[in-house]
Amino acid sequence: MRAIRVLFGRRARLRWLHLIIGGALLMPYFLVGTVLVGMAGGGKHLFSSLPAQSAAFALALPMAAVTGLFALVRPLCVAAARALCGVPPALLADGPARTRQARVRTAGWYTLHLALGGIVSGCTLALPPFAVAVAALPFFAGLRASWLLDGPEPLREPWVLALAPVAGIAMLVALALAVAAAGEVLARRATVLLGPTPEDRLAAAERRAADLAVRNRLARELHDSVGHALSAVTLQAGAARRVLDRDPEFVREALTAIEETTRRTVGELDAVLGLLRRDGEPDEEGAAHGPGLDALGGLLTHCGVPVAYERKGDPENPRVVRPDVSREAYRIVQEGLSNALRHGGGAAVRLLVAVRERELEIVMENPLGERPAVARPGGGRGLRGVAERAVLLGGRTEAGAHGDFWRLTARLPLTASGARAGTTGTDTTGTGTTGTGTAGTGSEGRR
Template identity: 80%
Template sequence: MRLLAPLIGRRARLRWLHLIIGGALLMPYFLVGTVLVSMAGGGAGLFSSVPAQLAAFACALPMVAVSGFFPLVRPLSVAAARALCGVPPALLADGPARTRQARVRTTAWFTLHLGLGGIVSGITLALTPFALAVMGLPFSAALRDSWLAAGSSVLVEPWALALAPLAGLAMLVAMALVAAGAGELLARRVPVLLGPTPEDRLAAAERRAADLAVRNRLARELHDSVGHALSAVTLQAGAARRVLDRDPEFVRRALTAIEETTRRTVGELDAVVGLLRRDEEPGDGDAAYGPGLDALDGLLAHCGVPVAYEREGDPGDPRVVVPVVSREAYRIVQEGLSNVLRHGGGGTSPVRLLIAVRERELEIVMENPPGERPAVVRPGGGRGLRGIAERAALLGGRSEAGPYEGTDGSTWRLAVRLPLTAHGEERS
């Protein structure tokens, strides 16, 4: 049975079925070809004439090729090839043929599939009953009489009858060999003709890059929102614990700040998790969530550090600062405050925050005295400054962070400049 597997094994049978399907799809084109040949030759003896049938077959193939240019031919062909040709699914392209090269390859495949399918189907339909009839000659007088009536007296000679079963079996084996060879040829051509074109690979790479960008953006949102909240809550809880017996009013304010911070963060966390739970890939509209600079007062009121906030212009006005820039600026301020909480002396050092709307850019400057050690230690460190730099770069802006010698002495300074428009958005 192993020797016969290439001819009658499961893969061979599926490929044979694939060819039969191709022959069935060829029939409408073949019938139109017979009409054209009949009109050209007067319609005499069309189905009894092998040259006329070959001419109809030749007329059908150009029509098949034209049909192959329709975009939906490729996904249908890919689905059939994946199920029946035994080709790894990763080697085949997904989706309709959109580019010229993809359409040319698809029509070449469609023509090859239907052409070989028509030949194999014709051989299967014609040769199978003939071979079985030949094999049955020694055992059926009715078959011998029908062959004599048809004028084939040679096949009823004693020597011919003795060889008839072997001849019929040889015909079936030859038919199986032809079908297996045609199926193997199609299977070898599938990755070339139905595989991804360079344009498909580029589009797939762009989709992967877009998906990675979305994941990175969501990771930054989670890091900045949750990281800031945990830092603020840890600081407020620690301060409240230290003065619990001496200053109940301070403890009350700290608990209120913890409540407001966690409530706000839970809402932001729900928004991000909602995006992650969606089946479809997030689009542009999905980025339109999250607080902007108009919600900055609430953040500063419960951030856990004293902030001297100055602003020039109206950064909270969406007509001045487009929403995407406003949201990213809010996250940058939030992460800057988280860095102050972690590294700025336990939240007791005052912070100076300036947000200024310039002619073409939004400027964010945050200064605080450098702390001696982190107030909130996180194993492995954080990604705060790197995340701020990534946010600024994605909008076409820039950021700087480090020690700064100002008029009040040495400070730690974070300066970020963002364009007032980003990703094609215009101020109204």
């Protein structure tokens, strides 16, 4: 049964079809070769001469090889190999052949396909009718009088006629074996000749890295915007519930903060979903989407903890801090406030945003909580996201405990024009405290 499946199963039939397609593709080249041989030999006995046909076949293969050098031949060959040869898709290359090595490999496989296909197609057309006629010799007198037995006298012996059906079946089995062997050769060579080259693997790795960068960017946006909003809303709602009966004014402020936080977060979420609708590709404005340092006042007002905000230089001026740096700085501050909400027990946060000579410095400090943070399943992405944001801009971050305080420091490089603007302008230093009351004192998860 296994032998029957190997010779006549679905895979064998598909490979046979693939070889016949190769023979069909060979025909234009073969006809051109036939014309060339006819011109050289005068055209006499062209189609009945085996040497002439062999010469035409030999001339057809180099022409096929030249065609295989075109870049778009590879995806067509790969599609046929996947569908008909049963080659796993992961072992074959994607896209046109861009390099010389890939084109030469494709030309080799294309030529091999057409060569084997031409032989198999010729045998498929000629051998089955002949094998059937041989197998039918004992049963039809007309066949015995034909050219099939026009040969030496021993061919007319009765025992030879008795073996004729066996010989006919053997011819068909031999054809099936030859086709199966040719199909297996093509399938094995496909992984070598149509497989990815080192350049293809490098391009695929770059595509995967780009896709991963987009996914990480979207994850950071969702974590910092939505995560901060949920933390603030949860803690504000919990604090309001505890003082609902004795401090209505605090409850009113907390509800206002919740309303403002959710409204701001809906806008930020729309921006993130916009990136998803564009398949993660930024438009002409690139990374300038989303709030920047100019929106920091609204964030600090309704963040859930009192914040002592000090700024040096003019970080909210887009001529001093370019938009992508301003945007990432906003997210870093947002993540720092989220950590203060979870771990600071509602204590005041000190925030410094300063334009230095060549960099934007962000320093956030908040008292450590009285109780250690409880590990959250899947937590701990916030500081990693902060570090990724800084690294993507060529900056650096530091975070850790300093005495009784937790300190987060980020330094983001400025452009040359931004640095000059920050150093030549007049520094304006403002200090203020904003907030909406005390957040909850619980500790929920790692930073």
